[in-house]
């Protein structure tokens with residue numbers, strides 16, 4: 108063992124139950140536990156170079172968007188308990204969950220599905236709640252859908268969160284008339300009977316619909332259509348989506364998924380904005396499945412290192428999937444009018460044993476935190492076209508921010524990463540280069556050790572995120588900054604001892620961000636030297 112290997116970096120992480128400023132700049136520790144991770148660094152530091160004068164596009168805040176589908180306990184129980192519930196709520200929405208979501212600055216919520224959207228009939232969800240029809244949720248567990256949450260409740264949720272709205276219309280089993288009338292009900296500002304009906308139900312002014320989706324997964328649960336058939340239907344349905352100028356949402360076509368770029372290609376070639384029809388962007392879906400096999404996806408916890416690396420490798424595919432789709436858009440839409448919106452993404456595991464298979468309930472571990480951060484770093488690098496993404500889903504479903512059990516709730520590691528990345532919302536992307544970035548390998552699988560992204564936040568400060576994918580070894584990173592003099596550093600890290608560390612109702616604070624120790628983050632001769640613990644996400648603010 109040479110002297111280098113003898114040099115063990117003890118990355119002492121002061122684990123604080125911190126009151127964390129939402130911009131990550133100040134911390135007030137109220138209690139401490141200490142974790143010491145002794146890790147051997149690699150031989151030479153990873154070299155990151157950021158030219159702070161070369162700015163890129165704005166990282167749209169909606170890249171941090173959420174998805175709330177009528178699925179399992181995602182909406183009912185997880186967020187909506189109804190005004191009569193003993194669980195403290197505001198007009199039916201749980202105060203604890205809404206409070207936590209507000210702290211992570213949810214910028215946008217997509218609703219009501221997903222597959223559910225193409226069986227949702229908006230008239231079922233208006234008027235007196237006790238008189239609304241009961242339907243069966245045939246997509247998700249075949250349970251009763253009582254329609255307690257409908258249009259007005261959703262917009263109240265968005266208001267309480269201070270979030271933009273993305274309403275997904277029913278193309279699959281609806282009609283152009285039904286979709287057009289929903290749009291009129293939502294946005295009409297005159298005396299039309301639908302605008303008056305909305306007023307009768309308590310909402311005078313039009314709702315602010317920011318995005319409207321024309322169907323969902325038309326190639327699958329949304330109607331098993333060919334792209335040609337969907338394109339014709341889009342033209343037909345979207346022609347009748349009319350709204351007063353100030354209330355017109357951006358209209359999003361339902362696009363492709365995974366490796367298939369034909370939807371992006373065909374839609375962007377064949378749908379054109381007309382005088383009476385909008386086309387503002389298209390969607391794309393990609394889920395991270397550890398094994399890559401839908402029939403046996405892999406467990407959310409208790410996995411071995413082979414599924415740690417396969418999950419991260421599969422999630423990193425997002426970069427090439429986006430690139431392949433953007434290549435089609437650059438060709439078909441050179442003026443960059445169309446946005447590319449990954450409106451479903453995240454991990455999809457085998458459901459937790461003993462839970463309803465149709466509810467898609469899964470635990471959420473440190474691995475999910477890294478998945479989220481790796482995707483954010485990818486989305487930032489495509490911010491020119493990727494204007495919105497929606498992680499699936501917000502509460503209790505798939506890669507959730509929050510899990511609930513009766514009146515209890517916990518924040519997942521994914522929640523914490525979203526909160527750590529808040530400074531990136533609407534920040535100016537700063538391209539960076541990474542050199543000397545060794546691969547982390549296991550058997551025949553390898554991925555880059557470090558993923559990084561940098562931006563100038565809206566408050567003018569620089570922000571840098573780093574992910575160390577290696578679960579066994581810390582990484583030394585040297586950041587060369589040109590065009591900026593730095594005198595102050597603050598940082599936070601999210602890590603844990605186990606790859607599948609997660610929060611439980613018995614121990615809800617097992618995984619949470621802590622202040623990055625000053626030893627792990629130093630300025631030397633104008634360079635920033637960082638020690639990034641194994642399997643961690645770090646966000647540093649530079650002033």
Ligand code: AHR
Nearest residue numbers: 220221222223323324499
């Ligand atoms: O997010 C769960 C489901 O995944 C959505 O309803 C559907 O669009 C996708 O297949």
